[in-house]
Amino acid sequence: MTWTVAAERFDSPAASALRRDYYDEVASRYWQRPATAEEITAGLDGDGADLLVPPTGQFVVGRYGSKAASCAGLVLTEAAGPGTAELTRVYVRPAFRGTGGGGLLLAAVEEAARAYGVRLLRLDTRNDLVEARGLYAKHGYREVPAFHRRNPYAEHWFAKEL
Numbered sequence: 001m002t003w004t005v006a007a008e009r010f011d012s013p014a015a016s017a018l019r020r021d022y023y024d025e026v027a028s029r030y031w032q033r034p035a036t037a038e039e040i041t042a043g044l045d046g047d048g049a050d051l052l053v054p055p056t057g058q059f060v061v062g063r064y065g066s067k068a069a070s071c072a073g074l075v076l077t078e079a080a081g082p083g084t085a086e087l088t089r090v091y092v093r094p095a096f097r098g099t100g101g102g103g104l105l106l107a108a109v110e111e112a113a114r115a116y117g118v119r120l121l122r123l124d125t126r127n128d129l130v131e132a133r134g135l136y137a138k139h140g141y142r143e144v145p146a147f148h149r150r151n152p153y154a155e156h157w158f159a160k161e162l
Helices: 013-032 037-046 101-115 130-138
Strands: 003-007 055-066 067-076 084-092 118-124 142-144 156-161
Touching: 003 101, 013 037, 013 055, 013 084, 037 156, 055 084, 055 130, 067 101, 084 101, 101 118, 101 130, 118 130, 130 156
Parallel strands: 084 118
Antiparallel strands: 003 055, 055 067, 067 084, 118 156, 142 156
């Protein structure tokens, strides 16, 4: 099997399912219990995914063979400053972790960011998202001081110069 990663609308059926699984995992880890369907729906409601389309961003979906298995988003925000964007919603379904899909996701988002003229890509994450922090470090993201406090759950901040 091989991976392919391509831009896709955040609200396509495959992307919507991946975003739902992403939110389920991060919420369940945070609450240390399974998130309910209602909690997942509430978390996705108004989550800013509408920014993941040109000209404010992009969303990519990774497929392992024909199965939608991963996703990531790029958000271009004025608040981030000129030439800066944020990486968000990076997710690889557990069954596909360790197969190289995470690195391909990051590469696809970085390529999209460069096309927008982005020179610095940054993100925030939490202590319990150990796999994500390892992925970022492995692919050249360095831990940096907090660059914002908009996300009350953020505990680590990373950046990478493109």
